[in-house]
Amino acid sequence: MNTLINYYQQSVQALLQYIQPLVLLAARLWVASVFFKSGYLKFTTWDSTLYLFEEEYQVPFLPWxxxxYLGTAAELILPVFLVLGLLTRPIAAILFVFNxxxxxxxxxxxxxxxxxxxxxxxxxxxxxxxxxxxxxxxYLLKKKVGA
Known part of the structure; x- marks a missing residue:
């Protein structure tokens, strides 16, 4: 019975080794797409964006x-880092606070x-x-620096 349980655990670990990077990539791409589209819309309709920030949005601590400017820049720049998987943890933390x-x-x-x-x-x-x-x-940079 222990052999069967060990085999099962090893199989699950092997499967997770291949699935986890794909799930993390999918999460990065999904979130990056949502925020980049929002930033692009703000950028291409700048007059409306300024109006919304002045009249509708109630951003604390910052002038509208x-x-x-900061919100639009964040939505255009941070997703690029996410897609590339560059500085992912700090960029994701910043995007979490932004959200x-x-x-x-x-x-x-x-x-x-x-x-x-x-x-x-x-x-x-x-x-x-x-x-x-x-x-x-x-991952590539870590591998290169670690090598």
């Missing part, structure tokens, strides 16, 4: 105009989009906790 700020700043999200932000937060936390996995520049 600075929040518009929280989005929910706090725009109370309308609580009515319809809160589940989305929870889901994105969970995907981001996966990369904060486990890093980017083997399919990333982090």
């Amino acid at each position: 105009e600075l929040a518009a 929280i700020m989005a929910v706090v700043s725009y109370p309308v999200i609580w009515e319809g989009g809160f589940f989305d932000h929870q889901f994105w937060g969970a995907l981001i936390l996966m990369n904060v906790m486990w890093g980017a996995g083997n399919i990333s520049l982090d």
